[in-house]
Amino acid sequence: MAVYKVTVATGDMLEAGTNNSISITLVGSYGESRQTTVSFLFLPGKERSLSVHCGQDLGPIVLIRLHKWRLFLEDAWFCKDVRVTAPNGTLYRFPCYQWLEGVTTVEVREGSGKKLVDDKLQILKEHRRRELAARQEAYRWKNYAQGWPRCLNVDSIFELDSNIQFSRIRANNFTGFLIFQGASHFLSGFLLRRTSWNSLDEMRTIFSRTQGRDIGGYLVCCPLS
Numbered sequence: 630m631a632v633y634k635v636t637v638a639t640g641d642m643l644e645a646g647t648n649n650s651i652s653i654t655l656v657g658s659y660g661e662s663r664q665t666t667v668s669f670l671f672l673p674g675k676e677r678s679l680s681v682h683c684g685q686d687l688g689p690i691v692l693i694r695l696h697k698w699r700l701f702l703e704d705a706w707f708c709k710d711v712r713v714t715a716p717n718g719t720l721y722r723f724p725c726y727q728w729l730e731g732v733t734t735v736e737v738r739e740g741s742g743k744k745l746v747d748d749k750l751q752i753l754k755e756h757r758r759r760e761l762a763a764r765q766e767a768y769r770w771k772n773y774a775q776g777w778p779r780c781l782n783v784d785s786i787f788e789l790d791s792n793i794q795f796s797r798i799r800a801n802n803f804t805g806f807l808i809f810q811g812a813s814h815f816l817s818g819f820l821l822r823r824t825s826w827n828s829l830d831e832m833r834t835i836f837s838r839t840q841g842r843d844i845g846g847y848l849v850c851c852p853l854s
Contacts, residue, residue, distance in 0.1 A: 633690075635714075651696070703730070721739050
């Protein structure tokens, strides 16, 4: 009997948790485990730990499968990463960082970077082929107009997978920042100004009140005094 220690981490952003059922399958060089339930409840920023019992050593763990299915209502889940500790103490990391929606199974490779020629196992070659086909389907291009750059072949961003769409949280951060900046400039007399600047020093008095801010992963910089 081989026992693998598994830790599944949920992202810490709003609505990252889920009350849908999540289970996992470990895939190694010598075989794979049975599908094992992780939990029926995940909270944002929290981790779940479990033991996966296998009848034999699976060898080096090359990928995992995360299975999601809903009991009643759909509740998307954002998986941060999964860590697997083998019986011999070897730690395998599987960075996920994506949303799982609906009834689905997602395969995640072990985190060490590898090239195509490094894939010796057939299961890894098949995984790379399926991943490439899925990306080619998701990122289809069309000509918007003659002479214009090509764009995605969709009529709305809502047709895109949620992992491709711009984050709602990040968009809300940008909106909040714009409101704050607008109010700040209004109170300082910048927005309603009808005359020219008298000097650079006068401009600095307006913009020195704001500094570089980290907005949802982007750095917005303003001139400083």
